[in-house]
Amino acid sequence: MKIVPEIRGISDPYSTKKAIVKQTINANQLATNDISADVIIIGTGAGGGTSAEILAQAGLKVLMIEEGPLKSTRDFKMDEQKAYADLYQENAGRATKDGGIGILQGRCVGGTTVINWTSSFRTPSPTLDYWQQTFAVKGCSHSDMVPWFEQMEKRLNITPWLGVNENNSVLKEGCEKLNIPWKAIPRNVKGCWNLGYCGMGCPTNAKQSMLVSTIPDALEHGATLLYQARVERLLIKGSEITGVECIALDDNKRQTAKKIIAKAPYVILAGGAINGPALMLRSNAPDPNNRIGKRTFLHPTVFSFAQFDQEISPFYGAPQSIYSDHFQWVNGTTGPLGYKLEVPPLHPAISSIMLMGHGSRHVADMAKLNNTHAMLALLRDGFDDDSEGASITLSDDGSPIVDYPMNDYLFDGIKRAYLSMAEVQFAAGAKRVRPAHQHGEWFESYESFKKGFHKLEHRVSNNLVGSAHVMGGLPMGENKVFCLVDSDCKYHYLDNLWVFDGSVFPTSIGTNPQLSIYAFVCKQATKLAKKLQKN
Amino acid sequence: MKTSRRDFLKVGLLGSAILLVGSSFSAFSVVKSSKNDLQDLSFLTPSDTELLLALAPIILKANYPGVLGKKAEQRLLVTIDNQVSSLGQHSQKQLQQLFDLLGSSTLRYFAGAPSSDWSKASTDQIESFLEGWKNSLFTLKRTGYAALCKLITMSWYSQPENFSQASYPGPPKIVTPQE
Numbered sequence A: 001m002k003i004v005p006e007i008r009g010i011s012d013p014y015s016t017k018k019a020i021v022k023q024t025i026n027a028n029q030l031a032t033n034d035i036s037a038d039v040i041i042i043g044t045g046a047g048g049g050t051s052a053e054i055l056a057q058a059g060l061k062v063l064m065i066e067e068g069p070l071k072s073t074r075d076f077k078m079d080e081q082k083a084y085a086d087l088y089q090e091n092a093g094r095a096t097k098d099g100g101i102g103i104l105q106g107r108c109v110g111g112t113t114v115i116n117w118t119s120s121f122r123t124p125s126p127t128l129d130y131w132q133q134t135f136a137v138k139g140c141s142h143s144d145m146v147p148w149f150e151q152m153e154k155r156l157n158i159t160p161w162l163g164v165n166e167n168n169s170v171l172k173e174g175c176e177k178l179n180i181p182w183k184a185i186p187r188n189v190k191g192c193w194n195l196g197y198c199g200m201g202c203p204t205n206a207k208q209s210m211l212v213s214t215i216p217d218a219l220e221h222g223a224t225l226l227y228q229a230r231v232e233r234l235l236i237k238g239s240e241i242t243g244v245e246c247i248a249l250d251d252n253k254r255q256t257a258k259k260i261i262a263k264a265p266y267v268i269l270a271g272g273a274i275n276g277p278a279l280m281l282r283s284n285a286p287d288p289n290n291r292i293g294k295r296t297f298l299h300p301t302v303f304s305f306a307q308f309d310q311e312i313s314p315f316y317g318a319p320q321s322i323y324s325d326h327f328q329w330v331n332g333t334t335g336p337l338g339y340k341l342e343v344p345p346l347h348p349a350i351s352s353i354m355l356m357g358h359g360s361r362h363v364a365d366m367a368k369l370n371n372t373h374a375m376l377a378l379l380r381d382g383f384d385d386d387s388e389g390a391s392i393t394l395s396d397d398g399s400p401i402v403d404y405p406m407n408d409y410l411f412d413g414i415k416r417a418y419l420s421m422a423e424v425q426f427a428a429g430a431k432r433v434r435p436a437h438q439h440g441e442w443f444e445s446y447e448s449f450k451k452g453f454h455k456l457e458h459r460v461s462n463n464l465v466g467s468a469h470v471m472g473g474l475p476m477g478e479n480k481v482f483c484l485v486d487s488d489c490k491y492h493y494l495d496n497l498w499v500f501d502g503s504v505f506p507t508s509i510g511t512n513p514q515l516s517i518y519a520f521v522c523k524q525a526t527k528l529a530k531k532l533q534k535n
Numbered sequence B: 001m002k003t004s005r006r007d008f009l010k011v012g013l014l015g016s017a018i019l020l021v022g023s024s025f026s027a028f029s030v031v032k033s034s035k036n037d038l039q040d041l042s043f044l045t046p047s048d049t050e051l052l053l054a055l056a057p058i059i060l061k062a063n064y065p066g067v068l069g070k071k072a073e074q075r076l077l078v079t080i081d082n083q084v085s086s087l088g089q090h091s092q093k094q095l096q097q098l099f100d101l102l103g104s105s106t107l108r109y110f111a112g113a114p115s116s117d118w119s120k121a122s123t124d125q126i127e128s129f130l131e132g133w134k135n136s137l138f139t140l141k142r143t144g145y146a147a148l149c150k151l152i153t154m155s156w157y158s159q160p161e162n163f164s165q166a167s168y169p170g171p172p173k174i175v176t177p178q179e
Helices: A018-022 A046-057 A080-087 A125-135 A142-155 A166-178 A214-220 A275-282 A348-354 A359-367 A408-427 A446-453 A514-534 B002-023 B025-034 B046-063 B066-085 B089-103 B105-111 B123-134 B139-157 B160-166
Strands: A006-008 A024-026 A034-036 A039-042 A062-066 A158-160 A186-188 A224-227 A229-237 A240-249 A255-263 A266-269 A301-307 A339-342 A372-379 A391-394 A400-403 A432-435 A497-499 B173-175
Touching: A018 A024, A018 A214, A039 A046, A046 A062, A046 A214, A046 A266, A046 A514, A062 A214, A062 A229, A080 A348, A125 A142, A142 A158, A142 A514, A166 A339, A166 A372, A166 A408, A186 A514, A214 A224, A229 A255, A229 A275, A266 A275, A266 A514, A275 A391, A275 A400, A301 A408, A339 A408, A348 A359, A348 A372, A348 B139, A348 B160, A359 B046, A359 B139, A359 B160, A372 A408, A408 A432, A408 A446, A432 A446, B046 B066, B046 B089, B046 B123, B046 B139, B066 B139, B066 B160, B089 B105, B089 B139, B123 B139, B139 B160
Parallel strands: A006 B173, A024 A224, A034 A255, A039 A062, A039 A266, A062 A224, A266 A497
Antiparallel strands: A158 A186, A229 A240, A240 A255, A301 A372, A301 A432, A339 A372, A391 A400
């Protein structure tokens, strides 16, 4: 596939719009060490961005606090090294405690919405039903949620994408050959150039991330954005948060001596499902059942490579445009792990990790990248007694540790997923298929794959397992045995804290979570805005 | 039976070695950060860089040093150093323990790594160390192997000079508007 050779004529809202520039402050340059507002929002990803816009439009004085840097259109160079350093948690090297699962998560103004691949799905109905039954979440039936999905789909221009690249076509063609249902993926883009660099920050402002949609709108409605400010702890007195203690970070992500205390009658936590629970632990937040950071889910994701005679150019074109849920609910909501099939883009640095191993085989695989397709299976964790996910604990310095023990239940799902992916890839005409496993060889047919595949041992660091979706840790629901926030996402044990992000999901979603976060937060922030306007 | 007992013993010793190194982590780190003679590096010590530069040609084979030539070493090390410096404390500690383990000739002996200096180790010795760790029954070794490969390949293939080794034509050109 060919893409345009040149990008020109794109402006950067963060350097051209006066209101936006005026309301945006690097924590190091804040003149005072105290700052106040009506509402403090910690984190500026899908949850923080969506709630900032709604609350600012309601006339409230909103302060957004973001640990990451402000990087915008002019900084997005479609360069992996720069993007991972500028925009990702731990330089894209975040991983679980034993190193078994790599985690891609955003760390910048706009959070993960700046670096995601734009796939925008409604929360599946079986997931919503399960939450109502198991966790007593109120007001989250499919029909309750439809208006909120519709509102955010309109706000972020979410529509099915039809410009399918070769990498995604493999999934489509394989499914068609096998009579497996597939569909086009809805994406949050406006005037997309179909370049393929969504994961490195969109250079054309087409992706409707929080960075170019809700955050600028909130700023134009008088909100303030304080960035490079890491929230160290919530100051808690009785059942109230009395202040938010922040440390300014320098351009190299290092702590400075500058401490800032932010104060507001209401606080919204939207720091994501790793950093949010870690902040609650650091703050000794009330937690009578010891639930903070438990049941953190990752959608553990495994990969299968396929080489083709023709060029696939997996670097270019909308990264994700086709999916199949054929294997996702086939065993019901609980029971053996279900999985969603999608496709990842393959830029060289990340591919070099995904291909695993070293030496001549690795060199040969890298050289064939232009003819290589990869498929992924996103495993739906958290719906079975054998799927408790991760727990978040703290390192000596207060940074989070994600402990996700990989068990037989997970490896059973992983094994079935490899077989499904290989079958689809061979059906689509792949010459050779290789599971992303340290000992995975290239197989020339599905028959030989099935035979050889059973010799592989599945265990930590043998399988390549990644995650781009972190959910849970501060789950919502009226069932207080498990849940920490109520159905409106107010913290059960504090009077002025709401949690508006993916950490409130009581299980994984079973699909890419951004639209689930947008819709739930839209619903909850709208309700909160009404409540605060009355006060 | 004999083999498995011997392997079990080795695993136990490696575990103790890692614990030993881990427990004296704080003492090590003070010394390490001050003795760095590679000015641009904030995490990697000279001993770490010796290890990485010995592994690079084995992991990257004919692609190393490629068109970067004499600049390859410095570019690789600076990129890895940036990568590691951004990691959270837990991951950094684990990597530090891995580097400390592989930086000590005594511990290397127990860990199945060449006991000679890394710069003097032969290709076969390094290859057998990598294969041994890759195939190990011991999670720490397998994860250590994966971590070393990841650091080196990711840092290497993110260099624009090496894109052609991945049959990647590169991104489109950006023409910045006049503002």
